[in-house]
Amino acid sequence: MLKFIGDAILVKFTDRKKAQKCSNELIDKNKEFKNLKTSFKTFSISIKIVLASGKWKEFILGSEKRADIFLSGNIFRAIAENEKNIETDVIKDIGIIPSTKYLQDKIKVNKLITPLSFLPIDLLSIASEISFGEHRPVSCLFIKVTGYEIENPDFDILDNFFLNLMEIVEKYQGFLQLTDNVQSEGCKIFILFGAPVSYGNDVFRAVQSGIEIMNIQEKYKSLSIAVSINSGYVFAGMIGDERRRKYTVIGDVVNTASRLVDTLNPGEIVVSKDVYRLTSRYMEYKKIDSVKVKGKEQEVERYIPEEIKDQIIYEYSFIGRNEEREIIINNLVKGNRFIYIKGDAGIGKTRLIDEIEKEIVLKDFTIIRAKAESLKQAYGIFAEMIQKMSGIEESDSGEEKKNKLQNYLNKFSGEIKKHFILILPILGKILFNIDYQESIYNQLSPEIRKENLLDGIRYFIEMHIEPICVVIDDFHFSKNEDIEALNFLSRTLILLSKKKISFFISSRPDSRELTTDKKIDRVEIELEPLCEKLVEKLILNILGGKPLENDLYNLLLSRTSGNPLYIEQFLLYMIEKNLIVLKDDSWIRCSAYREDDLPESLFSIILARIDQLQEKIKQSIRLASIVGIEFKEDIIEKIMERNVHLELQSAENEGIIDFKNRLELEYIFSHSLIREVIYESILNENRKILHRLVGQIIEDIYKTNIHSNSPFLL
Ligand SMILES: Nc1ncnc2c1ncn2[C@@H]1O[C@H](COP(=O)(O)OP(=O)(O)OP(=O)(O)O)[C@@H](O)[C@H]1O
């Protein structure tokens, strides 16, 4: 098997007769896959076979880190074109395809490629343990590459392009799914975001990388590229058996993304309506004409991403949080505090920071703010602080960065600035890769460089006009080096500096502890869900002051449990998908409304947290989701046939589950949506098996006392 291309397989034979025999057997075998009855509906699987002989080229593109086989030749064009025009369940033998400029088959061997180079890192760490297929939201990015000669492609250009592409994909934590060479023109490259591992903001990362991919077009003038992005739910998992397995995503979302790229001219990038909906908060878009694509009744809407919005504009006014706001402002005004707000994803940490920032700006605070991100390297948050304050752009050259920093420094005077200037060549090199003449950077040991770097960051913050507030949002994404650095900075700046300096940090639940010196005044605030009254207000705000039908309101209340992001995402999803409509001045549900509909954005955010768990822990948690919102350790243990205490402990540390009763080892999912997402991600078929298993075990355990535990019975 040469390639598994989504819904197609490319197989190479050295003997034509065997290929013909194999084709016949496949058509025959497929008769067994007609009228497959499932609980959902009756399916039929159809296949088409195109048989061709000829010569082609095989290259290995990429590096040791990530490589793929690239095929090129007239034969693939012929296969692609014929496949389009034949009926299902037939074999079309198109004979020998002549190759005009055939040169020798060339496999580039001067690379350090190993079998592992063909597998992405994300998958490597979990591949051996993946036992379930999953239902999950993903973003699919297709790149159509044309412009090269199919019979005689320039290997070096393609290889450099591919290497460049992989750099971008890696930066945005995408996943090269496949290079599809069976095309009538050029090839298609499929990059996946959100599977096998989700990082929570997968759709936006797909769009950002799409824009960056378009930008490298400049460098490869002989190639033409176009990009399309679509997102939604797919089946994701390993298919095949021990002889040959592949991680695959299957679904309409993938097909539509692929068809969408076919509608584009070279140099164009478009996203689908779902991508637009999920990212329009961060990104400016221009809508262009919709198109008809194969396999879709309705025209597909298309949007061109233009630029990232500078600022997220909140559409709904801020509500509640008075007490927290007061405590934080009072402490900031007193100064020299370490304020730490913790809370679940979407509970309102960033929003609270934004509101407080607005207030303290009026009190003449200098605010130095950054945001930890999983994409950032160690010390990246501190680089961001310096970058933002001095107006440096990512795309600036080294010289420009140096000048901007210098201009910024010119605004300051005094001893602290002098200290900073002494360290600048070392800090500049580490954080921005700027070369300074006569820098002693090269003579320093890594340990001393790090000490200098930390001192540099310290002086940078300290040289500003007091009162100073250092804000770091999303600290749970920080690297371990950042925790250590923050510890040093808070100690030196809060305890030793003569200036009024405070730190204001936000984080989701994090199993790593963020310690501070005992002498520091530390204020810790746990943000709780909004109370019912505020939820009602928020819902009204989002729905433009018009109320929601009563039972929908109650449903929303119970599903979102006072989490503002969940409330907002649910409502927007329901409006945009036309699941609710405004009628006679109130919002009512439409016939298409399904109780188990979950907005993809929430699904990804929650899955991202689950994906960070080790596979073993994930398995236990999946099973727990089958048992219900509450579950006992002994049930999980019985089914898993192993001690799961430490696994559940980790899940508890990560805030996925809470203790309901510590003595009885009884747990509860920390949010009903967390349970729902895990449950929904399990495929129907597996769910049924697991339910049966859980039922049996519960019966066994509680044989004598079945009624008192009956809520567990499913
Ligand atoms: N008190 C509030 N009043 C109105 N809207 C709110 C409030 N709190 C949060 N929201 C809204 O809910 C959404 C999620 O809030 P926010 O982004 O602040 O969450 P977060 O805790 O920072 O989440 P994450 O951990 O994902 O960063 C935002 O759109 C925000 O505007």
Ligand SMILES: [Mg+2]
């Ligand atoms: Mg936030």
